[in-house]
Amino acid sequence: xxxxxxxxxxxxxxxxxxxxxxxxxxxxxxxxxxxxxxxxxxxxxxxxxxxxxxxxxxxxxxxxxxxxxxxxxxxxxxxxxxxxxxxxxxxxxxxxxxxxxxxxxxxxxxxxxxxxxxxxxxxxxxxxxxxxxxxxxxxxxxxxxxxxxxxxxxxxxxxxxxxxxxxxxxxxxxxxxxxxxxxxxxxxxxxxxxxxxxxxxxxxxxxxxxxxxxxxxxxxxxxxxxxxxxxxxxxxxxxxxxxxxxxxxxxxxxxxxxxxxxxxxxxxxxxxxxxxxxxxxxxxxxxxxxxxxxxxxxxxxxxxxxxxxxxxxxxxxxxxxxxxxxxxxxxxxxxxxxxx
Amino acid sequence: xxxxxxxxxxxxxxxxxxxxxxxxxxxxxxxxxxxxxxxxxxxxxxxxxxxxxxxxxxxxxxxxxxxxxxxxxxxxxxxxxxxxxxxxxxxxxxxxxxxxxxxxxxxxxxxxxxxxxxxxxxxxxxxxxxxxxxxxxxxxxxxxxxxxxxxxxxxxxxxxxxxxxxxxxxxxxxxxxxxxxxxxxxxxxxxxxxxxxxxxxxxxxxxxxxxxxxxxxxxxxxxxxxxxxxxxxxxxxxxxxxxxxxxxxxxxxxxxxxxxxxxxxxxxxxxxxxxxxxxxxxxxxxxxxxxxxxxxxxxxxxxxxxxxxxxxxxxxxxxxxxxxxxxxxxxxxxxxxxxx
Numbered sequence: 134x135x136x137x138x139x140x141x142x143x144x145x146x147x148x149x150x151x152x153x154x155x156x157x158x159x160x161x162x163x164x165x166x167x168x169x170x171x172x173x174x175x176x177x178x179x180x181x182x183x184x185x186x187x188x189x190x191x192x193x194x195x196x197x198x199x200x201x202x203x204x205x206x207x208x209x210x211x212x213x214x215x216x217x218x219x220x221x222x223x224x225x226x227x228x229x230x231x232x233x234x235x236x237x238x239x240x241x242x243x244x245x246x247x248x249x250x251x252x253x254x255x256x257x258x259x260x261x262x263x264x265x266x267x268x269x270x271x272x273x274x275x276x277x278x279x280x281x282x283x284x285x286x287x288x289x290x291x292x293x294x295x296x297x298x299x300x301x302x303x304x305x306x307x308x309x310x311x312x313x314x315x316x317x318x319x320x321x322x323x324x325x326x327x328x329x330x331x332x333x334x335x336x337x338x339x340x341x342x343x344x345x346x347x348x349x350x351x352x353x354x355x356x357x358x359x360x361x362x363x364x365x366x367x368x369x370x371x372x373x374x375x376x377x378x379x380x381x382x383x384x385x386x387x388x389x390x391x392x393x394x395x396x397x398x399x400x401x402x403x404x405x406x407x408x409x410x411x412x413x414x415x416x417x418x419x420x421x422x423x424x425x426x427x428x429x430x431x432x433x434x435x436x437x438x439x440x441x442x443x444x445x446x447x448x449x450x451x452x453x454x455x456x457x458x459x460x461x462x463x464x465x466x467x468x469x470x471x472x473x
Numbered sequence: 474x475x476x477x478x479x480x481x482x483x484x485x486x487x488x489x490x491x492x493x494x495x496x497x498x499x500x501x502x503x504x505x506x507x508x509x510x511x512x513x514x515x516x517x518x519x520x521x522x523x524x525x526x527x528x529x530x531x532x533x534x535x536x537x538x539x540x541x542x543x544x545x546x547x548x549x550x551x552x553x554x555x556x557x558x559x560x561x562x563x564x565x566x567x568x569x570x571x572x573x574x575x576x577x578x579x580x581x582x583x584x585x586x587x588x589x590x591x592x593x594x595x596x597x598x599x600x601x602x603x604x605x606x607x608x609x610x611x612x613x614x615x616x617x618x619x620x621x622x623x624x625x626x627x628x629x630x631x632x633x634x635x636x637x638x639x640x641x642x643x644x645x646x647x648x649x650x651x652x653x654x655x656x657x658x659x660x661x662x663x664x665x666x667x668x669x670x671x672x673x674x675x676x677x678x679x680x681x682x683x684x685x686x687x688x689x690x691x692x693x694x695x696x697x698x699x700x701x702x703x704x705x706x707x708x709x710x711x712x713x714x715x716x717x718x719x720x721x722x723x724x725x726x727x728x729x730x731x732x733x734x735x736x737x738x739x740x741x742x743x744x745x746x747x748x749x750x751x752x753x754x755x756x757x758x759x760x761x762x763x764x765x766x767x768x769x770x771x772x773x774x775x776x777x778x779x780x781x782x783x784x785x786x787x788x789x790x791x792x793x794x795x796x797x798x799x800x801x802x803x804x805x806x807x808x809x810x811x812x813x
Contacts, residue, residue, distance in 0.1 A: 155812035174564040174705055175530035175624070177632045187527065189606065190515035191621055193575035195613040224514035235533035235619045240813055266529065272813050273535040279575045279619035281531055284515070292517045365514055472495035472611050473580055 150247060151240025151272075158270050161244050162234070165251035166258075166265040170231075176266035178231055178283070188284040188292065190221040196276035204320045205344040207246040211253020212345035213419075214280045219261070220366040220421035222284035223353025226293035229263045233281040237273035250278070253345070260350045286357070293357055293364035293425065298382035302362055302426035304440035305433075307352045309342070310371055310393060311410065314417020315402040316343025322406040335401045343419070352423055352435055359433035364425035370416040370469025372457050374424060379456035386426075388440035390460045415459075415466040490587060491580025491612075498610050501584050502574070505591035506598075506605040510571075516606035518571055518623070528624040528632065530561040536616035544660050545684040547586040551593020552685035553759075554620045559601070560706040560761035562624035563693025566633035569603045573621040577613035590618070593685070600690045626697070633697055633704035633765065638722035642702055642766035644780035645773075647692045649682070650711055650733060651750065654757020655742040656683025662746040675741045683759070692763055692775055699773035704765035709758040710809025712797050718766065719796035726766075728780035730800045755799075755806040 150158050163171060170176045192214070194200055200210045219229045232254060236247070247270075254265055263282075286292055316339040323329045326344075329336050356364050363378050371393070375386045395403065395410035403410040426442050427433075446454040455463050490498050503511060510516045532554070534540055540550045559569040572594060576587070587610075594605055603622075626632055656679040663669045666684075669676050696704050703718050711733070715726045735743065735750035743750040766782050767773075786794040795803050 151813055153813070158813060173632075173634050174561040175528045175567070175622075177565065177626065178527040178529065183523075187518040187623075188515045189518065189571065189573055189621070189623060191573040191575045191607060191619070192609045193577050193611050193617075193619060195577050195611055198612060221514040225517065227515070231529070233529055233531040233621055235531045235621075237533050237535050237617050238813075267531060269532045270812055271533050271535055272538060273615060273617060275614055277533075277577050277613060277617045277619075279531070279533060279617075281529070281573055281575075281621040282515075283527075283529060283623075286517065292513075294513050472609075473491055473493070473498060473578075 148244040149240060150238050150242045150244055153244045155270055158244060158247055161248040162251040162268065165248045166255035168264040168266050170264065170266040176231070178266070182287045184289055185285050185287045188222055188225050188227040188286055189281065190218055191279065191281040192218050192221070193277060193279045204326055207249035208253040209345035210278070211250040212257045212347070214278055215254050215257035216346045216348055216421050217368060218280045218282035219348055220368065222282050223348060224293065224364050224366045224423060225284070225286065226353050226357025226364060227284035227286045228354050229258065229261045229282055229284045231263055231266045231283040232258055234265060234268040235279040236268070236270050237277040238270065239274060239276060240272055242276060290357055293361060295363060295365055295378050295381035297363035298378050298384050298386070298426040298442050299362055299428060300384055300442055300444050302428050302442035303438045304386055304388065304424070304426050304442060305361065305436040306422055306424045306439045307349070307435045308422030309420055310367060310422055311395060311399050311413035311417045311420065312339055313343045313346055313419035314413035315399050315410065316340045318406050318408050318413065319402055335398050336405060339398060339402055346419060346421055348421060349435060355433045355435065356423065356425060359427070359431065360429055361425045361427040361433060364423055367418055367420045367422040367424055369418040371424070372415050372464050372467045373469030374418070376456040378426065383445065385443045385445050385454065385456060385458060386440060387443050387458045387461060392437070392439040412466045415464050416469050418470045488584040489580060490578050490582045490584055493584045495610055498584060498587055501588040502591040502608065505588045506595035508604040508606050510604065510606040516571070518606070522627045524629055525625050525627045528562055528565050528567040528626055529621065530558055531619065531621040532558050532561070533617060533619045544666055547589035548593040549685035550618070551590040552597045552687065554618055555594050555597035556686045556688055556761055557708060558620045558622035559688055560708065562622050563688060564633065564704050564706045564763060565624070565626065566693050566697025566704060567624035567626045568694050569598070569601045569622050569624045571603055571606045571623040572598055573607045574605060575609040575619040577611050577617040579614060579616060580612055582616060597687070630697055633701060635703060635705055635718050635721035637703040638718050638724050638766040638782050639702055639768060640724055640782055640784050642768050642782035643778045644726055644728065644764070644766050644782060645701065645776040646762055646764045646779045647689070647775045648762030649760055650707060650762055651735060651739050651753035651757045651760065652679055653683045653686055653759040654753035655739050655750065656680045658746050658748055658753065659742055675738050676745060679738060679742055686759060686761055688761060689775060695775065696763065696765060696773045699767070699771065700769055701765045701767040701773060704763055707758060707760045707762040707764055710756040711764070712755050712804050712807045713809030714758070714764060716796040723785065725783045725785050725794065725796060725798060726780060727783050727798045727801060732779040752806050755804050756809050758810045
């Protein structure tokens with residue numbers, strides 16, 4: 134075999150992070166996610182548009198808690214790490230511009246995993262022309278990936294915060310709901326990715342979505358341009374994330390059951406796994422679907438109506454009124470992802 | 474006892490992170506490091522001065538690798554986490570402005586540790602009016618603290634990079650060299666912080682410095698205003714960090730032995746521990762002393778001359794010429810901190 138790309142790949146997959154050392158590991162990252170801004174004590178970011186502001190967020194992923202190489206490839210973990218951070222940037226109505234990645238890794242980890250992780254980060258960031266501008270690599274027992282995303286808000290319009298929802302707003306969403314949770318349920322049902330029937334396109338699609346969810350660029354800044362009142366992303370579960378808006382805004386969010394009901398794909402997966410798809414819809418996070426509220430007549434591109442903002446119940450009989458309801462009633466499931 | 478502050482403290486120290494949950498843990502952080510910018514999907518940063526640029530860096534600390542609660546208090550770990558990140562911002566000639574902190578923590582960790590960590594971060598950041606603007610908290614087996622620091626470069630002057638050193642420059646430094654390594658050696662020699670003789674002020678000072686090194690605000694932007702050619706910080710060891718400048722700039726850095734020789738405090742600690750203080754000076758990092766090179770007649774405030782920039786040897790007899798020398802010879806010790 135004289136394929137140089139092949140032999141380079143073979144060599145890299147045989148090498149561990151410990152053998153490559155810090156310099157070799159950073160080289161593997163920079164070759165997969167090249168940036169002229171990377172490589173000094175800190176990264177210098179270009180001048181932004183006049184009258185613009187910066188947005189920054191960070192999210193940390195722990196192996197076997199937030200991802201597992203049993204289910205996901207390192208490339209997919211890179212995609213997912215960017216998606217969950219960029220979703221937070223989009224949920225402010227902003228545009229992602231730059232990424233920092235700090236990795237704590239066992240020295241036995243194959244160097245190829247780090248290279249593939251960085252490739253996933255580069256591929257997921259490139260639709261926004263965003264790039265990996267810096268990072269850190271240290272030794273640890275467990276693999277921990279910490280991503281920081283920076284973004285920009287151009288122009289004087291306010292950021293889209295959790296506290297802007299008003300009674301009378303329509304609740305809107307852009308993206309699928311419950312698909313990531315269904316994908317995880319399928320993986321757990323069949324025990325491994327390989328065991329998922331390859332001829333079942335719906336199951337495969339849901340599994341792929343769980344392992345590497347993707348965002349549509351422009352949905353955050355589009356919502357800001359369309360003057361929506363509040364926005365967040367479905368990271369911890371629909372009820373839980375909507376409750377964040379409701380509590381910060383002092384309102385109640387009522388979802389229309391018909392608008393959030395499990396779609397054909399979820400019904401199919403429910404049949405194959407024997408689970409209730411409503412649990413995926415109401416409590417499953419990690420779709421990073423944008424969920425917000427608007428009082429405008431025109432919806433931003435790519436959004437649909439899934440409910441309405443109503444006043445918090447003042448009925449003295451109702452103790453501890455729910456922040457979020459479905460067709461006016463307490464949701465069947467209301468738990469969500471527990472960080473701790 | 475009816476002291477409310479006391480009882481609040483007692484209650485917090487009895488509670489673990491797992492018992493407090495995500496909301497309680499975030500509340501402990503925000504009470505210790507309050508910021509109006511914190512609390513949404515992402516933080517929106519204020520508009521910066523016209524003609525300014527942003528600088529960003531990230532560093533990750535793993536328990537029992539980068540810090541140990543056997544030696545350091547959680548408050549000190551917070552100080553140290555800010556110092557090592559802000560040193561990278563200063564080393565670009567910039568001013569730190571904002572901090573993000575992502576924590577992966579065992580659920581058994583006392584909540585008070587998180588509160589104290591955040592208090593250290595707040596105290597170390599406040600001399601710059603910088604604040605903790607966001608973060609993430611997740612569960613893991615080991616405690617991992619990932620800090621991202623943002624900063625600003627005001628005005629059109631270039632950032633201070635690793636590749637600007639020129640033959641004929643003077644090598645300059647601001648801050649102590651080898652003190653952090655001496656502090657660690659003292660802790661290891663006596664086995665614990667308590668066992669360090671309390672009546673020995675020098676030993677205590679070195680130990681305190683190791684556990685919570687501090688920066689002097691203005692030393693980075695001062696060096697940029699004084700038009701120095703290159704700058705970095707002593708994080709991994711003097712020889713190793715100077716070699717980064719030498720290699721990026723294509724020059725050799727020659728330290729004057731007399732200018733970097735162990736000071737009185739290091740000589741005292743060497744006597745008490747039986748170690749060679751030159752090892753601390755040449756290979757010890759984590760002092761976060763700023764080290765750079767300048768061709769200007771006037772040094773920036775707070776800097777002293779510790780060597781000179783010379784041409785790489787072109788003597789055909791010299792194979793693999795050293796990037797860094799001391800009085801023209803290979804340094805006695807040249808290793809440094811190994812990240813992996």
